Amino acid sequence: MTGKLVIGNWKMNGRLAANLALINALQDDAAVRAAQVAVTPPFAYLGQAAALLAGSNIALAAQDVSAFDKDGAYTGEVSAAMLADVGCHYVLIGHSERRQYFAEDNALLARKLQAAVAAGLVPVYCVGETLAEREADAYKAVIGEQLTVLGALAGHDYVVAYEPVWAIGTGKVASVEQIDDVHQYIRATLLQCHGASDSIRVLYGGSVKADNADAIFSLQSVGGALVGGASLDVESFGRICQAAEKTV
Numbered sequence: 001m002t003g004k005l006v007i008g009n010w011k012m013n014g015r016l017a018a019n020l021a022l023i024n025a026l027q028d029d030a031a032v033r034a035a036q037v038a039v040t041p042p043f044a045y046l047g048q049a050a051a052l053l054a055g056s057n058i059a060l061a062a063q064d065v066s067a068f069d070k071d072g073a074y075t076g077e078v079s080a081a082m083l084a085d086v087g088c089h090y091v092l093i094g095h096s097e098r099r100q101y102f103a104e105d106n107a108l109l110a111r112k113l114q115a116a117v118a119a120g121l122v123p124v125y126c127v128g129e130t131l132a133e134r135e136a137d138a139y140k141a142v143i144g145e146q147l148t149v150l151g152a153l154a155g156h157d158y159v160v161a162y163e164p165v166w167a168i169g170t171g172k173v174a175s176v177e178q179i180d181d182v183h184q185y186i187r188a189t190l191l192q193c194h195g196a197s198d199s200i201r202v203l204y205g206g207s208v209k210a211d212n213a214d215a216i217f218s219l220q221s222v223g224g225a226l227v228g229g230a231s232l233d234v235e236s237f238g239r240i241c242q243a244a245e246k247t248v
């Protein structure tokens with residue numbers, strides 16, 4: 001897989017006017033235009049973002065998807081087919097905030113992954129340990145367990161994002177040694193599971209900022225970044241994209 005992919009996860013942020021300004025500014029930024037990029041607005045704004053991004057190099061991603069793969073009486077749900085219909089290319093699945101606040105477990109996430117690939121979306125499957133799990137040296141066991149659901153995705157295009165929970169929104173970025181250690185472990189696990197892992201990108205996420213992006217992207221095992229807070233600021237996101245392109 002060539003080049004680094006940078007995905008901005010807006011989480012539950014944004015309004016029509018702010019999204020318009022942000023997307024226009026991203027499209028005017030030379031570094032963003034040169035990079036492999038996606039943005040992930042909340043569901044309510046996917047249509048707005050899709051219209052603004054028509055013809056742009058910035059791909060559209062969703063933050064979640066329903067596990068139900070047929071239209072019907074599932075109030076509040078948004079299906080993979082709907083996401084594809086409005087122009088999404090990627091969908092985040094299993095973000096730690098979903099696992100934590102909505103009790104999403106492997107069984108549910110396996111259904112979401114299947115629904116996504118069946119609709120032609122590329123899932124970005126998020127894994128990562130809590131601080132307690134890292135301190136107990138249980139992080140590989142936890143991540144290994146989270147990865148088991150990917151066994152059913154052999155032959156499908158997907159991305160994995162390693163996001164240590166203790167590094168999300170805390171300003172505490174994992175060290176390059178910690179990132180490389182987990183990324184190598186993820187690669188080895190995917191190799192065991194599918195017999196090949198070279199084409200699967202593994203992104204890092206957790207307090208990625210303009211001033212640490214160079215070091216993170218210098219790792220060969222890092223296929224890009226999943227960026228939260230810094231993706232809402234054009235200058236920061238542009239500099240992260242610039243770092244991604246420098247290391248291609």
Ligand SMILES: O=C(CO)COP(=O)(O)O
Nearest residue numbers: 009168169206207228229
């Ligand atoms: O959760 C994240 C991206 O999905 C990371 O968020 P921050 O970049 O704000 O730490």
